[in-house]
Amino acid sequence: MAGASGFLGTRLIARLAADGHEITRLVRRPTSHPGEVQWDPGTARLDPAVVATSDAVINLAGAGVGDKRWNDEYRALIRSSRVDTTSTLAITMARLPTEDRPKTLLNASAVGWYGNTGDRSVDEDAPAGEGFLADVVRAWEGATRPAEEAGVRVVRLRTGLPLHRDGGLLKPQLLPFRLGIGGKLGNGRQWLPWIAMVDWLDAVVHLLDREDVAGPVNVVGPNPVRNKEFTRELARQLHRPAIMPIPALALKIALGGFAHEALTSARVLPGVLTRAGRPYRAGFPFRHPDLPGALHAALHE
Template identity: 50%
Template sequence: MERSRIAVAGASGLIGGALVRSLTADGHEVRRLVRGTPRAAGEIRWDPEAGRVDAAGLAGCHAVVNLAGAGVGARRWTDAYKQRIRDSRVKGTAALAGAVASLDAEERPRVFVNGSAIGYYGETGERTADESTPAGEGFLPALCVEWEGATAPAQEAGVRTVFTRTGLVVSREGGAWGRLFPLFRAGAGGRMGDGRQYWSFVALHDEVAAIRHLIDTDGLSGPFNVTAPNPVTNREITAAMGRVLHRPTLFPVPAAVLRTVLGEMAGDVLGSARVLPTRLLESGFRFAFPEIEGAIRAAL
């Protein structure tokens, strides 16, 4: 892609920060959406929960990428925190989509990439799921459906709109693996529950590369699963972590303990999501780290 201007919401997060570094390194101009008063060149003010965006800051951008939202795994799911998770995603997406749609046609971004998650599919057991699989049941599937639906104003304005249904990102810097690495390094890691549940992972490098591929490739729209093509079980991940870190993996965490500690969120840890990136592969994207051991080594 030629050097261009790209706006990123959620630029301080795990994926957003990596994306900004990648784009900046290649000479693109990045505009960051910030909640407070802009203090640096290229910052755009917004208040996602209040539904306010400085739309003028988006004018002339080639792409808008929305990766903002309260962390799903950041704390126990109380009713209040579930509402915060929802509002930060749905209201923020609706505000950005509305701002994009409000611009004159010649100033509108050509593509709107909106974050989503493989939580869309809910529990899949050993069945594989791809983008043709319908939404599951429960809090996360309902959230993802509403989250993606909030992009409607941008789509109706004719902006190419993409949903990145992201899996578990393998990185030392945050997310699920940001918590797993210290445990396994200390020799305190182990399988969770019976370990037979599938975890659909993606290396942070591949996550960023996929987003850039979806920005750059005209004609791509709708949902794309951003997960490595070889999902593995929690038991297999535990073994791979032990091999790479040269540590024992003797401390399984019983399902009952997870439910006590995590509450409703334990269902997301113990649940199985065997998700395939069918449309991403069909579009010509190739993963640098398609296997779990390579993704773990890349993170280190």
């Protein structure tokens, strides 16, 4: 696994270990534990023997899009941290003899593929949208092609916004909401493709086992909500008011280029996970299909 120390990776490691899987972590720093192997995706350095001993490869690596104010340097890091890691893994897998090649690559991706969908619902059949993140996701997913062309089952995890109090969309909002100064972003009409953390973990494990599923999979909940609805429900569960909307101009001043993405509407549906016909019958059971239950779990479990 690459990206094992991140917000999602640490939780997935714990889940897979609890399920009895043996995990090798790919790290860029010098190794400090027996289950770690050093690599350098910036120079495409990865020992093929490490990959050859694996049944599957999971790549969650990538600099956080909301971690820092965007400038040209950070935009380049957002792209390279995704494309370089994916390319290194995919090419290494493709070059292995068929009998040594892992059967599966689960590669992180994002609903940013779709750009701004407005009020239009989209599933995995929708084309790529426009904008910086859409361009990054196109290159990111394209970097998996060497593995796919070599016969590896590649699943592109188009993840939405996993909900957990310790990171992601939720963590930076908790303090202002608890202080009574939380509020909707901009006009609050933009759609949020949220997913409960436990459902994200269940979905990844589900996709790891489903040999008949390949290609893009929207790892999002079945009932996206508008930002103003999310704000209202979070305030209700925290027993605080939400009367301080954050104007778009203030977001642009605070976040720079990322403000545009924060205000983007993404009404994304989990088509592959929920559809009952072709091309797959994935049959995924969401534990928290609605926002109130997902937020309660995120805040208290």
